[in-house]
Amino acid sequence: MKKIFPLAALLALFCTRLEVPQLLSPVDGETLLTATPEFIWHPASNARSYSVEISAEESFAETIDSIVFEDTSFILADTLKLGQEYHWRVTARNLQGDESDPSQAWSFKVKEGVKLLTPEPSDSTASPEFSWESYPGASSYNFVLSSYADFREPFFDTTTGSTSLQWPDSLAPATYFWRVQAFDADQPLSSWSVVRRLVSYRMADTYFPLYVGRSQTYNWFHGEGIFRIGDPVWDTTVWTIEQVTITVDDVTSEGNRFIWTLSDSLWDVGNIVAVEQDSLFGAHFFMSKLYPEDTIFRIWHDSIFDVSWNAETLIVHFHWGRRYEGSAVGAFDTIGIMRLPGQGVVRELFYRERIITASENENSWTIDSLELRP
DSSP, rough: OOOOOHHHHHHHHHHHHHOOOOOESSOTTEEEEEOOOEEEOOOOTTTTEEEEEEESSSOOOOOOEEEESSSSSEEEESOOOOTTTEEEEEEETTOOOOOOOOOOOOEEEEBBBBEEEESTTTBBOOOOOOEOOOOOOOOEEEEEEESSOOOSEEEEEEEEEESSEESOOOSSSSEEEEEEEEEETTEEEEEEEOOEEHHHHHHHSSSSOTTTOOEEEHHHHHEEEETTTTTTEEEEEEEEEEEEEEEEEEEEEETTEEEEEEEEESOOOTEEEEETSSSSTTTTTHHHHHHTTTTGGGGGGSEEEEEEEEEEOOEEEEEEEEEETEEEEEEEEEEEEEEHHHHHTEEEEEEEEEEEETTTEEEEEEEEEEEEEE
């Protein structure tokens, strides 16, 4: 007796059938001149997404995995090792989550690159001498410097026959990235080198010149009182003026935080001021806006504050809180900081207001002002 399948079952069988993806590039056995290659394959019928596996092991025991939706190519963001052989394959998935068999595995090799010498990754200098080892058969080298790790906007791009390049001027304070590629007869001979990071400022030259032994003396003004909104009337109950000397006794780190140990007359001796604090010593608070591409400074990227700066001054305004929400008690805080390169904070103003009697529109307030002594 002939078996008849319902139409729905036939459609389900048709929809879940998946072809095995066919690879296109990198071609099997190819040697690449980039550590971030583009992977391309033929589309598979009924595929909703693809799983791409890349491994240095033929068994794919340890892999770099990527999921690609409705596309048949992607550029690897992770940098592969220079001089290393890799294997790659692709698996298709349909809308129901069914998988095809993996494609045939192809291998490729990332060619060796130029070995960088100076400046070292840990160096911090505004007048660097860039140098690298000579590459066999190279007649010239392409040198690129950028403010971006992906080099989407080169800051400086040149070709030289030498294996070194002395930067002629002083680099503006910032974080830079650089790399080198060897050429022969105007044709690439090597892969790009590894990308090396360069910081062109030292702590003593920046807006945050904190180092062990540094002392700064401030005039500290403190006031507090009551503010009645209806009149308006300011009633100052406390007003003091003191001289404060702040000394950095030690510098430590914890994860992505810098911590300065201070000994001074404003805070208790040995007080720890971390980068999260609203402090004149909280460098991360501002660096996340100055250098948003650098993830180490992104602790404060969701905070509400404005930063303006030029070659002479860095000014920061930060505010948070609320004054009123119906009859609820509210709060208002604001902080303003001005910094100068080589000096750090020259002025910091902190204002705090708290509603103490909402019905009478009466607020308590405090204000603290630090101003660097000349």
